[in-house]
Amino acid sequence: MPVKYIPYTPNTVEGEAILDNITRTQRVLRYRDNNQVYNRIKRGMPYYEVETVEQVGNKDNTDNLVIRGECISACAYLKEQGVKVDLVYIDPPFASGADYAKKVHIRRTPKLAEKIIQAETQLEAEELQAFEETMYGDIWKKEDYLNWMYENLQAIKAVMSDNASIYVHLDTKIGHYVKILMDEVFGEENFRNEIIWCYKTSLRASSKSYGKDHDMIFFYSKSDTNEIHPDKKDFPSSESTIKRWKEYADENGFVSNKHFAGSKSTIINTDDESKGFNIYNGIPRDWWEISANVSKGNTDEVVAGKYATQKPEALLERIIKASSDKGMVIADFFGGSGVTAKVANDLGRKFIHCDIGINSIQTVRDRLVANKTSFIIKEIKDGVALFRNPQQTMDKLATLITGLQQKVEGVSNFWFGAITDSKMGTMPVYVPDLINSKEKVLDIPTINRIINEEIQNLNITAKKVIVYYIDIDDEKELRKFIKDNNATTVDIELKDLKNLLHEVVVNDEISLTCNKVEITNENKSLFDTADNKELYQISIEKFVSDRLNQKIGAFNDKGNLQSLNKGKAFNPINISEEGLELIELIAVDCENSTGEWHCSTEIKIDKLGYVILDGEKTNNFWDGRILSKKKPLRLKIRNISGDETIVTV
Template identity: 80%
Template structure:
């Protein structure tokens, strides 16, 4: 359960155009009890306990936070942390699944043989399988409800003169623009910026190219002026060519010349009002390549974040709307471009994302940048596999006997179980992607009792309702007892118990040697049940396709030691428990080369890690991002 609920304040701006088909965060939730209509207000942002997972470098105000946007904002508001600039690149409701490639590493037991054939190795096709990062599959109304809550939460932690840039595409941007007018106020809308790709990403000869995204820029105050870097907004080549012969050494054109027509004379009496041909004014359309050419980390090049935005785009925004030492936040941080650029430009940063892979990617990226930060995690009671989408995908296999698309059972239900005695048992499970569904409250139960059970086209004796949190369990059970006019039994089940019972942790075997005050840990065996299941499913699918198309399929084979499944090893020589401090660590890239302190090498990993301090704990991260921590002694 949340420790408490924190109000969304300040309120939305009155008198704005609104979308009537979505439910606002602070609107009343209505339900009927004993023929009387009751109203209940959502309590606000759920505030959970937040654990410090790791301290990287020196103590600082920089934060990398694993959690949903709303929970993250609740934490920041409780800690009285204000944000000066927000950039978010949320899902676009595009209907697409985004996947990453998971690359199998080279077997370090064969390191010597591999080193001799280095040239051949790089030409070899890397073995990999795909995993879903997140699903951008939404009904429009659900997406807008979700965005509204997020915008409300973000507004509550923005400073008095803060700015926000929301990055969307033309298919959904105009709807979100209306929400932003409502939340931030129409008068606080500054610009719609069009980001034009230099090359067409999705064009067709039968239609116009889809070559731009929309970025909506709002600020809380008219004093939130932009400070563009002049080199980012140069005058056009034609303007420079036309006026250069008349310019002085500073690029200013004399007031004896005309500005485009005989009726308009350039006034350079006050130099600040003059026309400088070398510095134009900021435009609201930016032509920047969509290619990720700068700061292209191994994680990104491996396909983990296909939607990553170029650093030059974030650099322009951060320079324009913040000064050094200001706080820049990204609540859908992905691969961490915002945090990286903010750090490079001398700003403080807050990176937030619900996916563990995002946290690990930005951690490794910031370590390479020698940044100081702490990693926090919202303890909302859900042991997610790696992100909400993967957990929802897995749930179908965790609930024994669950079947999808059962005749007579609507899409409201997660599925149904066929029981020999009770018949069909519809099953409700909250959608972990939608934060509003995490808390089971009276309005939800009321909908189940008085609407969804009634709408079933089959006779049922029992339903099962899974939950993550309950608003008030005693009150909820009393409501069910007093208001369930049907003969249907309602069983409540804690989804956390199901998730925790089915998680099989990775296992590692290692030995520790101490020679001349140098400690060496050698990894002898690594087993990951989750990964072996994934690889097994990949091989099975490949074999079936091979039988159909007649093409040869080379299955992924893992050695008995299983060291090919390791991506990172870290040693903590400071703390036996609590937050992690990485005294030394190595990372193995997709080619099998070692990365130390963010520096890439051409050395193959030999299965060992060495330190001059006595290690107390070891952390092993597998190639999909699961981490195992074990005491060394």
């Protein structure tokens, strides 16, 4: 249960529209569950306990935050702590109807790495075995999406400083709907610009339609005193323009259109050459041509290439420079690969990165470690032990509920499935959708819908339904409501989902040894060993991950079946007896045996098997060991899918 609820804003303006009535424009938007949205906003943002997971870098720097949790809960925490945000950039799901997956690469075993070194063979990425895992599902009904976005925007506004700005990045499918919501939340008078981000290369082209080569970014301020800080260095001309008009380019690569004033060949008015001019008569233009392909940029951007929706650093650099000064706080509540946090830090700003997926938190952590950045990782303890991300947790729940069958005839999609019992017959099961934050609290409107709609609409005879919950608004009042209003003969059984979710997280099994070793010519180059006479060596003997083995087994079964149907050979993934190729990161804590993690040293094994030592890339293959200058107290191992297990050394 939440510790308490934090008000979204000092007071909701009386008579201001809450989705169903746009008073300023006299238009009407009607979506399902509007009353529930209104009631939740009146109740406030749920404030949960927040645990500090890890301090990275300078312990005196507590301004930079990486938060695992939902946007609304993170905003409740920030508001309770009195944190104000000066600039917000969010790249939320676009309601695209797509599932986003990452490719999970199997590492090289240390034994194989030794053979490769001896044979002086070059590793190729194409040779690696891999499978895909769903990171999150961007599958929404439009009404649910807009209700969800409205609550998030209200929460974000509650932590913005008086002179703050917000940039909301969307596409053409959903952007114009969200624009109306933003008018309501921030006020039409505080709309500053619709910025069009044009890709330099076509991502979605078809000969039968116009290319879909841009996204839209809505720029609002919290008050009418906000303005951007245009600097021509931040809005450079395109390469083609500079090349053609190089005699007019200044030292910053900016071609000023003043050189063409009065000329009949003024390129501002031509379609092909005006693209490079991002500033006209000193005014920044509201369309930007920036390549969407981060893999062609510097290698620092490629580290997060597992994110299909990753945005280029150049895009964030332009926004942050234009709408903030050094020392200000920049927040991204759908942080993904951590581009906003990384760029903000590079530009001398403070940052807040928030995301609900563990893969996002791990990606931005590793990215910031490599960037030598100081920050704190915090986790919102909302009572749900997530399986890497909400989508994967929902998939896992279907296997944890004993006897559950999904897509049962006569049971609508409102129900998660049904259990067949010899005495009770078919029992529909309701499970709150962890992807949709509004379902986390079981309240009277939800129970009322179950009693008066969903049970009535069942095409089966049910004696009992099972309703799982994470939180209950008021359990005593809720049970009384069921007793007083359930006119059906169907019994309603309430069950705490948290008890079931505890079974989701199962630690991997690790066998290791730890010994003192002497400093040698071979290992002394790895550390500054001037003050050390000995090192500690941890050797990983065996690593077993049941979840990964099941995933790989399912991948192999599917591949074998497809090969039989198509008559093509399939190369299955085979894991060695030691299982060390399933390890991505190993970290050592020499300071704390419990509680907050302190990383004394760490190694990350990239997909080619090379070691990244404390954020620094090396040319060494991992040999199954990690060295420490101090005596290790505990060890953290992250597998290739992102599951982390901590063991005492």
